[in-house]
Every structure is written in structure tokens, then in C-alpha cells.
Amino acid sequence: MELSKRIQAMQESPIRKLVPLAEQAKKKGLSVIHMNIGQPDVKTPKAFKQAINAFDVDVIAYSFSQGEPALLMAIADYYQKSGIAFAPEDILVTNGGSEALIFAIYATCDAGDEILIPEPFYTNYNGFSKPANVQAVPITTKSEEAFCLPKKEEIESLITERTKAILFSNPGNPTGAVYTQEELMMLADIAKKHDLYLIADEVYREFVYDGLSFTSMASIPGVEDRVVIVDSISKRFSACGARIGSLASKNQVLIASVLKLCQARLCVPTLEQVGAIELYKLGLDYFQEVKEEYDWRRNIVYEGVNQIAGAMCKKPRGAFYVVVDLPVEDADDFARWMLADFSYEGATLMVAPAAGFYATKGLGANQIRLAYVLEEDQLRRGLKVLEEALKAYPARKA
Ligand SMILES: Cc1ncc(COP(=O)(O)O)c(C=O)c1O
Structure with missing residues (x-):
């Protein structure tokens, strides 16, 4: 066999x-x-376990497919504080950032389609696109150039009629690169011109150094309906084993479509969501x-x-x-x-x-x-x- x-x-x-x-x-x-x-x-902040310990129910029931309403509220509130305008209805809770990535690929690409990804990239981008029969097409970046994005023309030369999205992590794993606002605007221009989605994996959003200020792809104007933000509490709150992530987009058709995938896997663990609510309430301090x-x-x-x-x-x-x-x-x-x-x-x-x-x-x-x-x-x-x-x-x- x-x-x-x-x-x-x-x-x-x-x-x-x-x-x-x-x-x-x-x-x-x-x-x-x-x-x-x-x-x-x-x-992991104590608030996580305290919330779970205090959660006194007779039945650990299924949660909502889109996530616990209080968690959606807490994530939206965290986004607002971070200068990113997502409302609870723009967000879906997922099993880690990993599931958000899988759902983003499923929602934007058919078998045989291509996704542009700056390489070196988080290895699971390949791990998730391969089984969906989606081709990861690398945009090569170099260590001697601190892994900055290449010129617009170089990126555009990789686009075919099968290209559906650009996927990237910012800040970058494994590179540690942080894209400038200009680089993000270049990606936005390319996405508009070639009708692409922009899947921005921002699970390391808070971890930028040297006084740099982080720009989210979600705050670049003119591409709101193209942007899908992947997030997670794994690194943000040092809670990798909790398996709580999220996908957010202003594109309501995309959110309603991804919700079908969320419904198919029923829900994200209830207890971890209860803990995650308190993490997102911690505040940016x-x-x-x-x-x-x-x-x-x-x-x-x-x-x-x-x-x-x-x-x-x-x-x-x-x-x-x-x-x-x-x-x-x-x-x-x-x-x-x-x-x-x-x-x-x-x-x-x-x-x-x-x-x-x-x-x-x-x-x-x-x-x-x-x-x-x-x-x-x-x-x-x-x-x-x-x-x-x-x-x-x-x-x-x-
Ligand atoms: C860039 C990036 N995205 C997503 C993930 C997946 O994280 P999660 O634990 O939320 O599934 C990781 C984990 O290392 C990562 O580095």
C-alpha cells in the first residue's frame, strides 16, 4: 500500500x-x-492558570467555533491598544498560529496555486502548503543584506497567473528581520497590482529591538480586504502548549469562509481559551x-x-x-x-x-x-x- x-x-x-x-x-x-x-x-503569567483554576463548571462543553466571545473581545482590545483596528467579528480563535496558517492557505489557494514567501522562512509554511498542493515559491533574501526584501521588480518577476498570496513572518523566523513601513507598502502595491492576498504572520509582534517601532501589515492603508493576520499566544505570553492562536481580517467574506473550516474542527479547547482571556487582558506593559x-x-x-x-x-x-x-x-x-x-x-x-x-x-x-x-x-x-x-x-x- x-x-x-x-x-x-x-x-x-x-x-x-x-x-x-x-x-x-x-x-x-x-x-x-x-x-x-x-x-x-x-x-507563563500566573493569570493563565489562575483563570483555569477558578473556572468551575460541571461540563467542559464545546466552545463556539469562532472562539469564546470574551476571548474575541480581549484580543480585539489588545489589537486596539497595539494600534491595529480589529473588532471581535474580524477575529477567529484557532488552535495556535499553526491552524491560522493552515486556514489562511486553504481559504486563499486552490491545489496547484502558488504562494510567494521570503526565504529563509518558518519551515512549516512549506509543511502546511505542501499537503494543500500549494507551491511555496521563494523570494530569496540574504544574510549579508540582513534578510531585507529584494527590489519590487525581483519579487514581481516571480508572479505567475497561479500566484494567490504573499506569506511572510514579521518579525522574521528564522531571520530576525523586521520589515520597514516602506517594505510593507511595497508588498501592498504588489498585492494590489497583481490581486494577491497578504498573509502576515505577526506572532512575534512585540519582540523588536534597537528602539524600532513595529508596523503591522494590518495598518497599511488600501489593502485592508487583502490582509490576513496570523497571531498566537505561544511566544507572546510564553504559552506554547496552550495552543491558542487567531486569524484576523477586515475581509468579512474571508472570515465567514474560514469560519466553515472552524466549524468543521468544532472548536478550540475551552479551558485554554479561559486562560488566554486573562493573558490578553495583561496590557502592553x-x-x-x-x-x-x-x-x-x-x-x-x-x-x-x-x-x-x-x-x-x-x-x-x-x-x-x-x-x-x-x-x-x-x-x-x-x-x-x-x-x-x-x-x-x-x-x-x-x-x-x-x-x-x-x-x-x-x-x-x-x-x-x-x-x-x-x-x-x-x-x-x-x-x-x-x-x-x-x-x-x-x-x-x-
Ligand atoms: C513564525 C511562526 N509562525 C507560527 C508559529 C506557530 O506557532 P503556534 O505555536 O502558535 O502554532 C511559529 C512557531 O514557532 C512561528 O515561529
Whole structure:
């Protein structure tokens, strides 16, 4: 019996595919420093659990398909405070940002259609478009240009009659790039000219550094009906396991259409929604301390990486990832070798090989993505392991 072509065509997650090797390293008694995954160590605000503990009902009933009304209100209120004009009826609660992405792709593309995505990109953009038989067409961005968008003509040259949308994360995972208002206006112009949707994944909206102010795609005028915003509490409130996300758009036909998908999967877990309401009520002040912590960690990783002979990264400006160029031909092999054959003072390091974040074959072969979601000591230890591993790696380039 053969499995579907669609499932066979899916790639493994570069973030998680090395887990078996990490598990074996742990069995050998090594401590594995996880810089491969964006699982923050920041404590989930207590308000989340308190709300769930206080939720005293006899039956955990299905919730509304569009989400709990109080959560829709709380998200709309958070958007207003963030300068983004969404009303509760513009929003649908989803099972994480992941489901919002799947729904956005289903709602905007048919099988055989194409989506333009700046690469390197969050690997699941491929993971979600492939099974929908939608082709992810990369807009290549480069580490030496700090992953800025290329010129308008270059992007337009990739558009065919099958192109339906431009999908991007801003701030960027894995790049840490934060798009300027000009870049967003360029995307808006392209979308208007070629009749495209703009799917903006803004799950890292609060995490921008260097005094930059974040511009949401939803606040660019003239494309309100084309914009779909993907959001999540996973990183925003360090609540990855709660699986609460949302999709928002001013396009009421799109929202009514996505609601059909929401109805088909019935609802999002009731208890987590009860917790999420309180998170969204925290107010924007909550982010100040968290942001300062990530900024501090960003500087440690940026400086640490650039002190390692042969390693190089540009300073990321948002989210909590950085793409690092290494003096190796095959970063995938290097990452496996670190877990299977290397340790330094009882520890080894898990990273995400960056090739999996590119759709263009051959790109990113010498790169890894590091996530700076661990506390300072762990980050410094991880960087030391990286430095020593590069010295010891038999296939290191001269
Ligand atoms: C850019 C981006 N979008 C979406 C997601 C999915 O997040 P969620 O946990 O909300 O499904 C992630 C998770 O790492 C991400 O980095």
C-alpha cells in the first residue's frame, strides 16, 4: 500500500528532526543545550492558570467555533491598544498560529496555486502548503543584506497567473528581520497590482529591538480586504502548549469562509481559551520586561557568535532567532555530529540546520538557526560548546 504523494512530499521539521539524536545524547548522560527550538523559558503569567483554576463548571462543553466571545473581545482590545483596528467579528480563535496558517492557505489557494514567501522562512509554511498542493515559491533574501526584501521588480518577476498570496513572518523566523513601513507598502502595491492576498504572520509582534517601532501589515492603508493576520499566544505570553492562536481580517467574506473550516474542527479547547482571556487582558506593559530580557540575550548571542573563529551573524532586529554562517560545507552533518560524537564539559548543543528553512535547493547548507530563548548561563555554555565543536569538527573548512 502506498501512502499519499502529498504526505511523502512533506519534509521533516529541521527544528525537530534531530530529536532522536538528542535523546541518545541524554541517555549517554550528556546535558543537551536546546538552541534549536523557539520554546521560551520565560514563565507563563500566573493569570493563565489562575483563570483555569477558578473556572468551575460541571461540563467542559464545546466552545463556539469562532472562539469564546470574551476571548474575541480581549484580543480585539489588545489589537486596539497595539494600534491595529480589529473588532471581535474580524477575529477567529484557532488552535495556535499553526491552524491560522493552515486556514489562511486553504481559504486563499486552490491545489496547484502558488504562494510567494521570503526565504529563509518558518519551515512549516512549506509543511502546511505542501499537503494543500500549494507551491511555496521563494523570494530569496540574504544574510549579508540582513534578510531585507529584494527590489519590487525581483519579487514581481516571480508572479505567475497561479500566484494567490504573499506569506511572510514579521518579525522574521528564522531571520530576525523586521520589515520597514516602506517594505510593507511595497508588498501592498504588489498585492494590489497583481490581486494577491497578504498573509502576515505577526506572532512575534512585540519582540523588536534597537528602539524600532513595529508596523503591522494590518495598518497599511488600501489593502485592508487583502490582509490576513496570523497571531498566537505561544511566544507572546510564553504559552506554547496552550495552543491558542487567531486569524484576523477586515475581509468579512474571508472570515465567514474560514469560519466553515472552524466549524468543521468544532472548536478550540475551552479551558485554554479561559486562560488566554486573562493573558490578553495583561496590557502592553507586560512586554517591557520580557523584551528587555530577549534583547539582553540577543546581544549575548550576537557578540558570542561573532567571536567564534569562522562563525558570523548579522544582528537580528526582532523575534528571538538568528541565522549563523558556519565554516562548514554541511551544517546538517555538523549538527548531527555535535549530538552524536561531540561533547564539551558534559554538554552538547542542539541547533536547527538552516537548509530546511529554504525552498531553494543548496541555500543555507552552511547555516544554522539559533534560538535565544534560554537564560544567560545556558546561552554562554551553548556558545562555548559551538566554539569547541567547530575546532574539533573533522570536516571544518580551513
Ligand atoms: C513564525 C511562526 N509562525 C507560527 C508559529 C506557530 O506557532 P503556534 O505555536 O502558535 O502554532 C511559529 C512557531 O514557532 C512561528 O515561529
